[in-house]
Amino acid sequence: MEDKLTDRIYTARIGDITFKKIVSCGPKTPIFEAAIKMAEQKTSCLFVKDELQGYLGFVTDITLRDEVIAKQLSASLPIETVMDKNIVSITPDAYVYEAILMLFSKKSRYLLINDQGNYVGFLSRNRLLSEQAESPLVFIQSVKSAVNTNDLKLKWQKVPHIVAQLLNRGVHAKIVNEVVTTIADTISFKIIEEVIAKLGPPPAKFVFMVLGSEGRKELSLKTDQDNAIIYEDTPEDKRAAVRTYFLDLATQVSDKLNHVGFVYCDGDYMATNPNWTHSLSHWKYNYKNWIEEALPEAAVKFAAFFDCRAIYGDLSIMESLRSFVDEELQKPIEKFYVYLAKNALLYEPPLTYFRNIRTQKIHKKEVFDIKTAMTPIVDLARVYALQNRIFQKENTGERLKALKELGIFTEQQFNDLSQSYYYLMGLRLKHQANLIINHQSVPNNFIEIDTLSKIEKVTLVEIFKIILNFQSGIRMKFTNTLG
Numbered sequence: 104m105e106d107k108l109t110d111r112i113y114t115a116r117i118g119d120i121t122f123k124k125i126v127s128c129g130p131k132t133p134i135f136e137a138a139i140k141m142a143e144q145k146t147s148c149l150f151v152k153d154e155l156q157g158y159l160g161f162v163t164d165i166t167l168r169d170e171v172i173a174k175q176l177s178a179s180l181p182i183e184t185v186m187d188k189n190i191v192s193i194t195p196d197a198y199v200y201e202a203i204l205m206l207f208s209k210k211s212r213y214l215l216i217n218d219q220g221n222y223v224g225f226l227s228r229n230r231l232l233s234e235q236a237e238s239p240l241v242f243i244q245s246v247k248s249a250v251n252t253n254d255l256k257l258k259w260q261k262v263p264h265i266v267a268q269l270l271n272r273g274v275h276a277k278i279v280n281e282v283v284t285t286i287a288d289t290i291s292f293k294i295i296e297e298v299i300a301k302l303g304p305p306p307a308k309f310v311f312m313v314l315g316s317e318g319r320k321e322l323s324l325k326t327d328q329d330n331a332i333i334y335e336d337t338p339e340d341k342r343a344a345v346r347t348y349f350l351d352l353a354t355q356v357s358d359k360l361n362h363v364g365f366v367y368c369d370g371d372y373m374a375t376n377p378n379w380t381h382s383l384s385h386w387k388y389n390y391k392n393w394i395e396e397a398l399p400e401a402a403v404k405f406a407a408f409f410d411c412r413a414i415y416g417d418l419s420i421m422e423s424l425r426s427f428v429d430e431e432l433q434k435p436i437e438k439f440y441v442y443l444a445k446n447a448l449l450y451e452p453p454l455t456y457f458r459n460i461r462t463q464k465i466h467k468k469e470v471f472d473i474k475t476a477m478t479p480i481v482d483l484a485r486v487y488a489l490q491n492r493i494f495q496k497e498n499t500g501e502r503l504k505a506l507k508e509l510g511i512f513t514e515q516q517f518n519d520l521s522q523s524y525y526y527l528m529g530l531r532l533k534h535q536a537n538l539i540i541n542h543q544s545v546p547n548n549f550i551e552i553d554t555l556s557k558i559e560k561v562t563l564v565e566i567f568k569i570i571l572n573f574q575s576g577i578r579m580k581f582t583n584t585l586g
Contacts, residue, residue: 113198113200113274113275113278114198115198115199116195116196116197116198116199117193117194117195117196117197117198117199117202117214117216117226118195118196119199120199120226120230120231122216122223122224122225122226123146123148123224123225123226123227123230124144124146124224125150125215125222125224125225126140126141126144126146126148126149126150127149127150127151127152127158128140128149128150128151128152128182129151129152129153129154129182130151130153130159130181130182130183130186131181131182131183132151132181132182133178133179133180133181133182134167134171134176134177134178134179134180134181134182134184134185135178135179137149137162137182138167138178141162141164147163147164148161148162148163148213148225148227149161149162149163149182150215150225151182151183151186158190158192158215158222159183159186159188159190160183160186160187160188160189160190161186161187161190161213162182162185162186162187163187163212163213166185166186166187167185170185171185187211189209189210189211190211190215191205191206191209191211191213191214191215192214192215192216192217192222193205193214193215193216193217194216194217194218194219195216195218195223199231200240200278200281202214202226202231203228203231203232203240203243204240204281204282204285206228206231207228207243207247207285207288207289208285208288211228212227212228212229213225213226213227213228214226214227214228214231232244239265239268239269239282240282242258242261242265242286243282243285243286243289245258246258246286246289246290246293247289247293249290249293251297252294252297252359252362252363255290255293255294255363256362256363256364258286258290259286259290259363259364259365260364262283262286262324263324263535263536263539263540263546264536264540265282266279266282266283266324266532266533266535266536267533267536267537267540269282270529270532270533270536275525275529276525276526276528276529276532277498277500277525277528279528279529279532280320280321280322280528280532281320283322283323283324284317284320284321284322287317287322287326287365288313288317288414290360290363290365291311291313291330291356291360291365291414291415292414292415294356294359294360294363295311295352295356295415297359298352298355298356298359299352301355302348302351302352302355305334305348305349305352306337306341306344306345306348307334307335307337307341307345308334308335308416308417308419308420309332309333309334309335309349309416309417309420310332310333310413310415310416310417310418310420310421311330311331311332311356311374311413311414311415311416312330312331312332312333312411312412312413312414312421313329313330313411313412313414314329314330314331314372314407314408314410314411315329315372315407315410316329316410317329317330317412318410318411318412318497319410319412319481319497319498319499320412320497320498321481321498321499321528323474323528323531323532323535323546323548324532324535324536324539324546325535325545325546325547325548326365326366327365327366327367327368327369328357328360328361328365328366328367328368328373329368329372329373329407330353330356330357330372330373330374330379331372331373331374331379331380331408331411332349332352332353332374332379332380332381333381333382333383333386333420333421333424334349334380334381334382334383334420335382335383335417335420336382336383336384337382342382346380349374349380350374350375350377350380352374353373353374353375353380354375356374357373357374357375372407383420383423383424386424387424387427389408390405390408390424390427390428390431391427391431393405393408394428394431394432394434394436394439395436395439397436397438397439397441397442398442399442399445399446401442402439402442402443402445402446403446405439405443406443406446406482406485409428409485409489410485410497411497412497425494428494429492429494432489432492433492440486440489440490440581441581443482443485443486443489443581444486444577444578444580444581445581446482446486447479447482447483447485447486447574447577448479448574448577448578449478449482450475450476450478450479450482451479451571451574452476452479452566452567452568452570452571453471453472453475453476453567454564454567454568454571458564458568459564460552460560460563460564460567462552465549468551468553469551469552469553470549470550470551470552471549471550471552472548472549472550473527473530473531473534473548473549473550474531474548475548476527476563476567476570477524477527477528477531479570479573479574480499480520480523480524480527480570480573481499481524483520483573483574483577484499484502484503484506484520485499485502486577486581487502487506487511487512488502488505488506491505491506491509491511493505493506493509499524500521500524500525503517503520503521503524504517504521516573519569520569520573523566523569523570526562526566527566530550530559531548531550534546534548534550535547535548
């Protein structure tokens with residue numbers, strides 16, 4: 104029965120749940136009147152609605168306690184002075200798991216249901232979670248309430264079991280990625296908060312961003328830290344102190360992440376590296392340089408930093424950087440795309456001339472590197488996304504979908520690439536979870552050929568053919584050569 108309950112979360116849609124009725128008041132309503140309305144309607148959440156602008160925010164029992172009573176505010180003040188402006192909405196046809204992950208990532212407790220422009224009700228995060236009492240998503244709530252870094256470390260150690268449990272139930276690898284990423288984001292967020300509490304308030308607005316696979320929300324269980332910090336431009340006399348603060352923040356966050364299980368990055372793509380903690384104008388200069396230099400190593404750096412996502416701080420800084428890069432990409436930069444395309448051709452799928460899987464020997468075992476096998480799809484999707492200025496899609500799957508919608512890929516090509524990618528991802532996650540749980544060993548990306556079934560081997564050969572095919576397409580398009 105438990106399995107049925109847990110499975111339902113990945114097929115159940117928001118529309119399958121009974122919504123709560125929206126109770127609202129205007130922004131100028133006095134706080135005490137709003138409280139009377141909440142009492143009369145027996146609701147713990149009151150939405151603030153402006154006839155012209157729609158929903159502006161909401162207040163809860165906790166708002167009244169923390170913002171009014173605790174601060175001894177006058178109850179005659181308008182409700183808009185204490186409301187939470189973090190309004191999140193979703194459509195009834197969205198999946199329940201999407202809604203829960205959205206509430207965690209947007210750090211909100213309430214969700215308005217928007218049915219084709221009409222707000223038909225709302226749901227609370229607790230309500231959604233209680234619907235899924237056995238779900239791994241409830242685990243994210245427990246991560247949020249972890250008390251210290253050791254506690255977070257214990258939580259992260261449970262993640263392989265959650266991954267194995269989801270994959271064994273046939274849950275799509277994309278969903279598993281999202282669950283792992285949301286847990287990792289929650290851990291990072293807690294750690295950043297903890298360090299800031301110790302260091303004192305930041306001297307300038309900033310964002311802490313993650314790069315690479317975490318930036319794409321495609322975390323596996325073998326994961327290192329890839330992160331960077333952008334802080335707002337500050338006056339000359341404050342620059343040294345501001346920089347010192349953020350490098351200190353980066354170091355302490357990095358040490359704690361390493362303790363939890365996100366190991367230091369070999370390539371030093373971390374905010375602790377002074378190259379990757381900088382002011383916004385310096386970051387703009389970095390991106391401009393990488394694009395204009397059009398050198399192979401610059402293209403590699405740009406690729407890593409294009410897959411970036413803010414997980415903490417002031418998102419407007421990220422927006423400013425994005426719109427700047429968007430403008431730069433509209434200039435004639437053919438050479439830059441050629442290097443990015445060459446990047447996507449660096450790794451060839453492990454196929455022999457006779458269409459068998461090419462292996463390498465490690466500890467006397469025949470293995471192939473599944474991460475390298477997947478890389479061409481990530482790179483392909485990134486090159487095409489960049490060329491078509493698809494910015495808001497961080498995920499390989501989302502990029503492929505956007506490219507299909509633009510007509511760059513046919514339905515068939517989209518299906519081939521996305522199914523191939525997530526098949527490989529599922530295999531990779533299963534392999535890593537198995538190493539951690541059953542062999543108590545460090546996860547890796549080397550899959551033993553003898554552990555695969557005949558069907559898995561045949562499927563892999565087909566997938567590698569698909570990737571080779573796409574690579575020759577990219578070679579023709581960007582480099583005018585088949586060599």
